[in-house]
Amino acid sequence: MKYYFLFIYTTLILFSCKSKESNTIQEKHQLPDSFVEFYIQFHTDSIYQMNHIIFPLEGIPPLTDSLIQAEDFKNFKWQKEDWVLHRNMTELENNFKREYQEYGGIIIETINHSSNAFSMTRRFAQLGDDWHLIYYAAMNPN
Numbered sequence: 001m002k003y004y005f006l007f008i009y010t011t012l013i014l015f016s017c018k019s020k021e022s023n024t025i026q027e028k029h030q031l032p033d034s035f036v037e038f039y040i041q042f043h044t045d046s047i048y049q050m051n052h053i054i055f056p057l058e059g060i061p062p063l064t065d066s067l068i069q070a071e072d073f074k075n076f077k078w079q080k081e082d083w084v085l086h087r088n089m090t091e092l093e094n095n096f097k098r099e100y101q102e103y104g105g106i107i108i109e110t111i112n113h114s115s116n117a118f119s120m121t122r123r124f125a126q127l128g129d130d131w132h133l134i135y136y137a138a139m140n141p142n
Contacts (some may be wrong), residue, residue, distance in 0.1 A: 004042035016055060035107055035124065038131035043088035053133045055080040078136060106134070116142060 015116065030040075041048050056077035091095060101108045105126055112119040118140055121136035 008042070009138075024100075031102075031107065031112065034126070035131055038124075042131075042133070044085060046085050049085060050080070052130060053080075053083070055083075057083075057133065058135050060137040060140060063140060112142075113139075 003017045028049060038052070042052060043049070056079055057079050059076060060073050076137075089098070095114050097112045097114065099110045099112070101110075107124045109122045109124070111117055118139050121135070121137040122133060124131050125134045126132075
């Protein structure tokens with residue numbers, strides 16, 4: 001019986017956290033419900049994340065010089081075996097600003113450091129019924 005109450009309590013806490021995050025993202029950014037649900041699960045479930053990335057993934061590696069990245073990293077692709085799981089950055093909100101833009105079914109997320117010296121970009125697209133990460137430019141100088 002003691003474990004039953006512990007299970008119920010833990011479940012309620014987790015559900016409450018997910019609801020708060022879902023409401024916060026939705027209120028701030030006016031994103032589709034299906035994307036918000038995907039986004040939360042993408043950052044909390046490693047298997048789900050790996051299954052919702054189109055590998056090899058186009059993008060830019062971290063800390064490249066913006067003057068050479070266009071040419072030297074034109075054909076760069078993130079590989080599944082080298083992927084480092086992404087976690088939600090909500091705890092870093094004071095140091096980073098998150099913006100979303102939606103263009104023809106693609107959601108572009110840009111995360112800028114408060115100093116505007118660094119930023120990263122991710123692009124998500126709905127392919128069929130599921131959302132997927134289709135592009136990732138790691139944290140780089142602006």
